[in-house]
Amino acid sequence: MSLTALLVDGLTVRFGSFRALDDLSLAIDYGEVRAIIGPNGAGKTTLLDVISGITRPKQGRVLFDGATDLTGLSEAAIARAGLRRKFQKPSVFEGLSVRQHIVIGADVGFRARLDAPALEDRVSEVLETVGLVDQSSRLAGELSHGQKQWLEIGMVLASDPKVLMLDEPVAGLTDEETERTAALVRALKRPDRAIVVVEHDMDFVERIADRVTVLHEGRTLFEGSMDKVRADAAVVEVYLGR
Numbered sequence: 001m002s003l004t005a006l007l008v009d010g011l012t013v014r015f016g017s018f019r020a021l022d023d024l025s026l027a028i029d030y031g032e033v034r035a036i037i038g039p040n041g042a043g044k045t046t047l048l049d050v051i052s053g054i055t056r057p058k059q060g061r062v063l064f065d066g067a068t069d070l071t072g073l074s075e076a077a078i079a080r081a082g083l084r085r086k087f088q089k090p091s092v093f094e095g096l097s098v099r100q101h102i103v104i105g106a107d108v109g110f111r112a113r114l115d116a117p118a119l120e121d122r123v124s125e126v127l128e129t130v131g132l133v134d135q136s137s138r139l140a141g142e143l144s145h146g147q148k149q150w151l152e153i154g155m156v157l158a159s160d161p162k163v164l165m166l167d168e169p170v171a172g173l174t175d176e177e178t179e180r181t182a183a184l185v186r187a188l189k190r191p192d193r194a195i196v197v198v199e200h201d202m203d204f205v206e207r208i209a210d211r212v213t214v215l216h217e218g219r220t221l222f223e224g225s226m227d228k229v230r231a232d233a234a235v236v237e238v239y240l241g242r
């Protein structure tokens with residue numbers, strides 16, 4: 001295993017003549033929680049779209065685990081390699097139970113198929129981690145917005161991802177739900193996993209991120225701890241000061 005989980009190398013994505021990503025390079029290590037922040041249109045979602053195989057770059061590549069170039073692979077192949085994403089909008093199956101969701105996540109996701117007892121253990125462990133044990137037989141459609149977010153995190157977690165991407169995990173959550181989500185994200189940290197979080201809630205980012213990358217106009221404006229990010233004049237100018 002390489003120390004670097006994701007090496008983003010000279011990525012350029014164009015929509016017409018507009019560069020959503022402009023020769024962007026950055027590295028994300030195993031063991032860290034990395035927040036990607038920046039103003040609307042900075043390219044955060046586009047970056048996740050390239051990593052997860054939804055958008056093809058015009059130039060550049062994304063190396064996973066020091067060896068695999070993701071930019072030529074399908075979304076399914078990238079997911080199978082262990083890179084998983086929770087999208088911004090919750091999209092649970094309203095008529096399936098919480099438990100069934102986690103089984104689906106474990107079953108379709110697990111790189112080595114689990115036998116029945118191992119699957120059972122995995123599902124129980126994930127329900128415990130995301131705090132939904134008491135809700136396990138409820139229908140997903142009956143859950144609160146926060147619980148739906150945790151359920152979706154549970155689904156991706158069930159596949160034991162090497163790279164976990166969370167797109168705005170606390171948008172629309174109450175303060176208490178946001179706090180619980182921060183504790184959850186910290187609990188998902190592992191030496192053999194990289195966690196990448198796109199978020200606009202700076203207090204949340206401060207609580208979860210080991211390092212923060214600030215994007216602006218498709219490029220890295222600043223990278224460092226949240227303390228340093230808050231103190232950087234250029235970041236305050238284009239984003240935090242607004």
Ligand SMILES: Nc1ncnc2c1ncn2[C@@H]1O[C@H](COP(=O)(O)OP(=O)(O)OP(=O)(O)O)[C@@H](O)[C@H]1O
Nearest residue numbers: 015016019020038039040041042043044045046047
């Ligand atoms: N399919 C597309 N076609 C044309 N333009 C696009 C497309 N997808 C994104 N863009 C543009 O690329 C730019 C970067 O968008 P992106 O969604 O990556 O920004 P973001 O940093 O995630 O913003 P936000 O915080 O608002 O989610 C935006 O100006 C957006 O309008």
